[in-house]
Amino acid sequence: MDSLKQIIRDIPDFPKKGIVFKDITTLLSDAKSFNRMVDLLAHRYIGEKIDQIVGIEARGFILGAALAYKLGTGITLVRKPGKLPYDTCSIDYELEYGTDTLEIHEDAFKKGDRILIADDLLATGGTMAAVVDLVDKFEVDLHECVFMAELDFLKGRDKLPPGKVFSLLNF
Numbered sequence: 001m002d003s004l005k006q007i008i009r010d011i012p013d014f015p016k017k018g019i020v021f022k023d024i025t026t027l028l029s030d031a032k033s034f035n036r037m038v039d040l041l042a043h044r045y046i047g048e049k050i051d052q053i054v055g056i057e058a059r060g061f062i063l064g065a066a067l068a069y070k071l072g073t074g075i076t077l078v079r080k081p082g083k084l085p086y087d088t089c090s091i092d093y094e095l096e097y098g099t100d101t102l103e104i105h106e107d108a109f110k111k112g113d114r115i116l117i118a119d120d121l122l123a124t125g126g127t128m129a130a131v132v133d134l135v136d137k138f139e140v141d142l143h144e145c146v147f148m149a150e151l152d153f154l155k156g157r158d159k160l161p162p163g164k165v166f167s168l169l170n171f
Contacts, residue, residue, distance in 0.1 A: 005169050007033050008149065022149060024120055026064065037148060041168055042070035050143060051113040052076050056082070056131055057102075059120035063148055067118055068101075076115075078131050078167065091105045091136055093130035102130055111139045122147040122167055125156025132160060 007030055011021040027033050045067070053075045054063025061077065068075040081090065081101045090101040109115065117131055128145055135142060145160055150167035157165045 001169055004033055004037055005009035005149075005171070008169070014143050022151070024059065024148060027052040027148075034066075037168060038070060040102060041148070042067055044066040044118065044146075045143075048114055048143060052109060052115045052140075054104075054108075054115055054131065054135060055123055056077060056117070056119045060118050062145040063120055063146075064118035067116065067146070076104065078102050078104050078134065085089060088091055089134065092122070093133075095127060097127065100125075100127075102134060102163060104134055109135075109138045109140045113138075113140045114143050115140050116143055117145045118147075119145075120148050122150040122156045123154050125154075129159040133167065145157070 002029060003067055007027045008085050009023040011018040011023050013019065027037060050071050053064045053073055055061040055077055055168045057079045064075050067103050079102070084103055084105055087106045089106050090103040092099050092101050113133065117128065117135065118163040119128060122128060132142065132145065133166050136162040142161065142164060145165050149169040149171060151157070152170050
């Protein structure tokens, strides 16, 4: 895992002073590393009978689509308001400075679907917690929330269901 971690670039003072941003684009653009990362994550779920991957806008789409392909499932998108063309369910959630909203198609799942929610990075956990609450409106089985990387010191997993979080890389 260290070889994958080393490819992720640190950007100091982005998006604001004092923050060290983990730039995953360097891993995504390296074919060998990207393939290895997807294979390692997909291997965890082989045989788990996952019905749908939920990808969170926007980098969760990348991870979610790759996992859906590897696992032979579909992908459902969670997007910002006004981006989905059909009737939606939405959730408002708190940010550091204000609120935001996420939406999903109201017919995204079949009753009993076993789902994974995928995103690139677990930081404070606010967005993923909102998505968990959003999919809880459906009668589905949340198998796990899966991340390429996690910033452990921010304790985002504390906002998520116990035992339902997996991160490939930890910082």
